[in-house]
Amino acid sequence: MSDRPPAPGGLALVEALVNTVDLESGSDRLDTPEGRAELGVGEQELADVRELRESLRAVCLAHAGHPPHREVTPLGDLLARAPLYVAVDARDGSALLAPVEEGPLLSRVAAAVAESLTAGTWLRLKACELPQCHWAYYDRSPAGKGRWCSMAVCGARAKMRRYRAK
Numbered sequence: 001m002s003d004r005p006p007a008p009g010g011l012a013l014v015e016a017l018v019n020t021v022d023l024e025s026g027s028d029r030l031d032t033p034e035g036r037a038e039l040g041v042g043e044q045e046l047a048d049v050r051e052l053r054e055s056l057r058a059v060c061l062a063h064a065g066h067p068p069h070r071e072v073t074p075l076g077d078l079l080a081r082a083p084l085y086v087a088v089d090a091r092d093g094s095a096l097l098a099p100v101e102e103g104p105l106l107s108r109v110a111a112a113v114a115e116s117l118t119a120g121t122w123l124r125l126k127a128c129e130l131p132q133c134h135w136a137y138y139d140r141s142p143a144g145k146g147r148w149c150s151m152a153v154c155g156a157r158a159k160m161r162r163y164r165a166k
């Protein structure tokens, strides 16, 4: 967990979704009506949303060079269910990938991923390497080699563990 500023643009949605659950305590904001309202999801889609959340976490771990934390549905398989199209603004000719179906969280996540690809930010959305954390964070380090959601919390915990193991 960290007090970093949110990820840029649409990635903030992806980050917020991944971070709805605290893996260490098990407390899940999707269990609360407020948490679901924040992401615009209904109770009936919770199983799908949780599956999407863990597929995204696995990709965030991959961005940091780590194996998946558990078996997940590949993110690509999930996003294939939310087709995008090229929307062109007739006034200025600008274009973006927009969801065919606006409402569902899966569509909004697909559009956010597409937007971050264009912006060059996708690979910097990572998950903290500490297994009990795996919190998503946006790596703003110049070299893009960040390892923990928070240097002060998880970085210190990891160092302490290495120290004890010696």
Ligand SMILES: [Zn+2]
Binding pocket: 001, 128, 129, 130, 133, 134, 135, 148, 149, 150, 154
């Ligand atoms: Zn962490």
